[in-house]
Amino acid sequence: MSETHTHxxxxxxxxxxxxxxxxxxxxxxxxLVEKGLLCAADIHAKVEWIENISPATGARVVARCxxxxxxxxxxxxxxxxxxxxxxxxVIIPLVAVENTxxxxxxxxxxxxxxxxxxxxxxxxxxxxxxxxxxxxxxDPRGVLRExxxxxDADTExxxxxxxxxxxxxxxPRRPPGSEGLSEEELAAFVTRDSMIGVALTLSPDEAxxxxxxxx
Amino acid sequence: MPRTHxxxxxxxxxxxxxxxxxEPWERDVFATVITSIFDAGLINLDELRRAIEDIxxxxxxxxxxxxxxxxxxxxxxIQKGVVTLAEIEEKLRAIDARGHVA
Amino acid sequence: xxxxxxxxxxxxxxxGSMSGHYRTPAYVQGKIxxxxxxxxxxxxxxxxxxxxxxxxxxxxxxxxxxxxxxxxDYSGESADSVxxxxxxxxxxxxxxxxx
Numbered sequence: 264m265s266e267t268h269t270h271x272x273x274x275x276x277x278x279x280x281x282x283x284x285x286x287x288x289x290x291x292x293x294x295l296v297e298k299g300l301l302c303a304a305d306i307h308a309k310v311e312w313i314e315n316i317s318p319a320t321g322a323r324v325v326a327r328c329x330x331x332x333x334x335x336x337x338x339x340x341x342x343x344x345x346x347x348x349x350x351x352x353v354i355i356p357l358v359a360v361e362n363t364x365x366x367x368x369x370x371x372x373x374x375x376x377x378x379x380x381x382x383x384x385x386x387x388x389x390x391x392x393x394x395x396x397x398x399x400x401x402d403p404r405g406v407l408r409e410x411x412x413x414x415d416a417d418t419e420x421x422x423x424x425x426x427x428x429x430x431x432x433x434x435p436r437r438p439p440g441s442e443g444l445s446e447e448e449l450a451a452f453v454t455r456d457s458m459i460g461v462a463l464t465l466s467p468d469e470a471x472x473x474x475x476x477x478x
Numbered sequence: 479m480p481r482t483h484x485x486x487x488x489x490x491x492x493x494x495x496x497x498x499x500x501e502p503w504e505r506d507v508f509a510t511v512i513t514s515i516f517d518a519g520l521i522n523l524d525e526l527r528r529a530i531e532d533i534x535x536x537x538x539x540x541x542x543x544x545x546x547x548x549x550x551x552x553x554x555x556i557q558k559g560v561v562t563l564a565e566i567e568e569k570l571r572a573i574d575a576r577g578h579v580a
Numbered sequence: 581x582x583x584x585x586x587x588x589x590x591x592x593x594x595x596g597s598m599s600g601h602y603r604t605p606a607y608v609q610g611k612i613x614x615x616x617x618x619x620x621x622x623x624x625x626x627x628x629x630x631x632x633x634x635x636x637x638x639x640x641x642x643x644x645x646x647x648x649x650x651x652x653d654y655s656g657e658s659a660d661s662v663x664x665x666x667x668x669x670x671x672x673x674x675x676x677x678x679x
Contacts, residue, residue, distance in 0.1 A: 284541070284545040284548045284549065285501075285503040285504075285545075285548075286570060286573060287548055287552065287566065287570065288503055288506065288507045288510070288544075288547075288548040288551075289503065289506070289573065290566050290569040290570050290573060291510065291548070291551055291552055291555065291561070291566065292506060292507075292510045293569055293573075294561050294565055294566065294569055295510065295514065295518075295520075295555075295560075295561075298560075298561075300514075300518055300520060300560065301510065301513050301514060301517065301518050301520075302513075302517065305513045305517045306506070306509045306510055306513045307509070308509075309508070309509035309512050309513055310505050310506060310508075310509040312509075313500075313505050313508055313509065314505065356619070358642075373484070373485050373486035373605055373607075374483055374484060374485075374486075374527075374603060374605060375483060375527055375530065376543065385500055387495075387497060387498075388494070388496070388497065388498040389493050389494060389495050389496075391543045392493055392494060393485055393490060393539065394490040394491055394492065394493045394494070395493050396485040396486070397485040397486065397487065397488040397489070397490035398490050398493070400486040400487055400607065400650075400662050401486065401487040401607070401647075401650070401651055401654070402655065402656075403656065403660070404655070404656045404657075404660075405655070406493065409492060409493055409495075410495070416657050417657075417659075418659075419657070419659040419660055419661060420656060420657070420660045420661075421644075421660070421661050421662075421663060422660075422661070422662045422663065423662075423663045423664070424486065424605065424662060424663070424664040424665075425665070426603045426604070426605065426664050426665050426666070427603055427619075427622065427625070427640055427665035427666075427667070428619075428622050428640070428665075429619060429640075429642075429665055480605070480606035480607075481606075484605050484606050484607075486605045486606070486607040487606075487607040487650070487651065522628055522631075524601065524625040524628035524629040524634070525628070525629055525630070525631060527601065527625070527629065528601040528629035528630070531601065558631075
């Protein structure tokens with residue numbers, strides 16, 4: 264089977280460490296396929312998967328929580344089963360945690376950057392940064408402040424460190440002024456960052472002005 | 479002192495919030511690793527994490543997320559006798575000689 | 581499904597060794613927290629990391645720690661907490677350990 268790639272690659276003269284590892288990864292891919300250990304089609308399918316995942320999936324689940332209290336309770340009790348009701352194929356154990364007027368949740372993986380990609384897309388670069396992984400657990404209010412979010416002193420900031428098999432997602436609070444809207448309209452308020460916990464959802468005004476609900 | 483990857487609570491500076499699009503080679507590493515784990519059973523996720531954690535501290539700090547994945551994948555494949563360093567280096571020379579990847 | 585600890589149990593986290601792979605961060609080692617729930621049983625990453633099966637599966641708990649118990653200089657509010665998933669063999673009843 265012939266194999267075509269459209270990879271970025273280091274020029275032969277490149278000696279910067281960054282380019283060298285990218286090229287090395289390509290070499291590994293080619294060797295594994297040539298040895299018949301991996302199927303090129305399987306790799307390609309996963310590239311397509313990661314290109315197509317997005318926060319819109321999670322936004323849909325959050326919007327349903329806002330309009331269907333019973334669904335929300337099912338999601339909080341067993342996120343995998345409840346997400347399946349929304350046609351979300353949940354491939355690893357998921358736990359949904361709810362922001363309330365008493366608790367604001369923040370998700371991190373201090374040990375390596377685990378993240379619920381299947382639900383909210385690729386993690387932002389900052390989520391994987393050494394700075395976020397270090398400070399989210401010890402200075403969450405400082406981190407939130409950097410992201411422009413000040414949490415009331417009488418609201419608990421609860422940080423979930425994804426240290427094992429479970430992946431965590433935040434159910435952010437429904438914004439004021441969003442009454443009477445459809446689930447599809449509500450989903451537009453739910454951003455990636457609100458499902459990590461570094462931001463609130465967009466307000467109806469912000470959503471109307473925003474060029475993309477995925478910012 | 480905590481291990482290299484065990485960062486929770488360490489002093490750190492401001493978080494760079496700039497968005498950085500994932501590059502094609504990075505997505506390909508993700509796909510190759512996930513295929514190696516779930517389709518081929520060559521490695522498992524815990525081995526991947528362990529191999530990342532074994533990266534020397536200075537390298538760990540300066541390398542990007544998917545660069546660490548690349549190093550870990552290579553280390554594991556060599557450990558398991560799936561590929562050899564000589565094969566990798568030969569492949570790199572072939573890539574250089576062609577001037578493109580195909 | 582039952583584990584050793586019920587929801588609400590006070591537990592202390594053991595200290596780690598310098599060898600091997602494990603998913604218990606240094607910042608919770610030796611600290612006292614409370615069990616929120618038992619997630620279930622999962623393969624042990626500590627042996628899987630070296631190519632073993634990770635079986636038998638081990639009980640995994642969601643454990644909550646008050647920030648002021650984790651950091652001597654925590655600057656936030658007293659209700660703030662960290663929640664983390666820990667395997668049963670990393671936990672001991674709080675009264676059994678020297679504080």
